[in-house]
Amino acid sequence: MKPLEKYNPAVIFLYFLLLASLAMFAANPVMIAISVLTMNAAAVAYSREGLARSYVFYAIIFVLTSLANPVFSHNGVTVLLVVNDNPITLEAVLYGVMTGFMILSVLLLFRVFSTLMTSDRLLYIFGRAFPKLGLLLAMTLRFVPLFGRQRRKIENTQRTLGLYKDENAIDTIKGKLSVLSAMTTWGLENGIVTADSMSARGYGIKRSRTSFSMFRFERSDLGLLLIVIASCTFIFFGIATDKLKTDFYPRMQLPPFSPYATVCYILYTGLAIFPLVAKVAETLRWKWISGKAYDDKIKR
Numbered sequence: 001m002k003p004l005e006k007y008n009p010a011v012i013f014l015y016f017l018l019l020a021s022l023a024m025f026a027a028n029p030v031m032i033a034i035s036v037l038t039m040n041a042a043a044v045a046y047s048r049e050g051l052a053r054s055y056v057f058y059a060i061i062f063v064l065t066s067l068a069n070p071v072f073s074h075n076g077v078t079v080l081l082v083v084n085d086n087p088i089t090l091e092a093v094l095y096g097v098m099t100g101f102m103i104l105s106v107l108l109l110f111r112v113f114s115t116l117m118t119s120d121r122l123l124y125i126f127g128r129a130f131p132k133l134g135l136l137l138a139m140t141l142r143f144v145p146l147f148g149r150q151r152r153k154i155e156n157t158q159r160t161l162g163l164y165k166d167e168n169a170i171d172t173i174k175g176k177l178s179v180l181s182a183m184t185t186w187g188l189e190n191g192i193v194t195a196d197s198m199s200a201r202g203y204g205i206k207r208s209r210t211s212f213s214m215f216r217f218e219r220s221d222l223g224l225l226l227i228v229i230a231s232c233t234f235i236f237f238g239i240a241t242d243k244l245k246t247d248f249y250p251r252m253q254l255p256p257f258s259p260y261a262t263v264c265y266i267l268y269t270g271l272a273i274f275p276l277v278a279k280v281a282e283t284l285r286w287k288w289i290s291g292k293a294y295d296d297k298i299k300r
Contacts, residue, residue: 004278009121009223015112015224018232019271023105026235028244031268032101038272039108042155045279046115062100069096075249093250112275124215146190147183154182230297231267238248238264 004012023035043051069092077093119142126133158175238244243260247253255261 002220002278003282004275005116006216007224008217009117009124011221011225011228012116013125015228015271015274016109019227020106020109020233022239022268022271023033023102023109026239026244027098027102028129028239029098030255030265031244032098034104034265034269035272038269038276039112042275042279043134044107045276051111054111058104062104065103066096066100069093070101077250079198085217091248091250091252094252098246098248119216121122130267134227135228139190141188143187143222147187150180150186151183154179154186168217188208228271230296231271235264235268 019035022033026032047054051273070088073095074087074089076089078090080090080093081088081089119139123135130135153177158178234246238260243258244255244264
């Protein structure tokens with residue numbers, strides 16, 4: 001098994017698109033639980049930094065989503081309490097929690113997706129059919145980490161010069177506004193430089209465009225593509241025929257564990273855990289190669 005990033009970008013893009021679609025449209029607690037657990041493990045394996053801060057954001061989104069449904073929806077027969085003549089039902093709470101976990105699973109999935117799908121891969125996918133969209137996505141993905149690194153540089157420089165020394169709210173606000181002003185100036189200047197560079201290299205001239213890419217469509221890509229399409233088609237059929245449907249109103253009813261549903265859960269688990277398995281296999285293979293090279297060096 002080769003690393004996931006070694007597969008063709010179009011196959012990886014389709015894989016994540018179908019996996020996110022299954023997580024959003026299934027509305028099945030079992031599949032959502034599988035997605036959250038596997039995508040969280042994959043996010044930990046693939047992310048290099050900033051994951052702790054992302055968890056804070058994910059927790060806020062989960063809490064807000066979970067609380068929003070019982071506040072605005074009062075369907076269900078199991079009343080937990082009444083607030084201002086509005087019943088808070090168990091079914092609405094459970095549906096809100098499930099929706100929160102569903103959004104959390106999709107956020108974690110796109111966390112892994114953003115790690116694997118670099119700007120050159122997106123340009124490879126959309127560059128020929130939608131050149132402007134491909135360029136926009138590639139530049140956006142490029143500028144986001146650039147802005148983050150530049151913000152940290154400016155903050156560290158200003159701390160060295162004595163900013164934030166008072167450690168109070170007013171000093172912090174003044175420092176953040178100073179950083180925002182510097183970032184705005186830097187962003188506008190960088191945009192002008194990028195535009196001049198593109199113009200100097202002939203972007204937008206009226207003649208046929210050419211593109212170059214190092215990516216190739218191999219047999220392993222075809223195999224993964226067929227497995228993903230066949231598995232997702234099988235699961236989507238179960239969703240369309242209500243074999244995986246969970247009813248929350250008026251009373252919660254979990255889908256029956258039929259043989260068809262069991263096969264769907266197994267297939268979905270295999271699809272969702274694939275990025276983690278590929279990463280673990282790559283790590284073990286690298287350690288084995290490094291250990292073997294070290295042993296050969298010792299023998300010499």
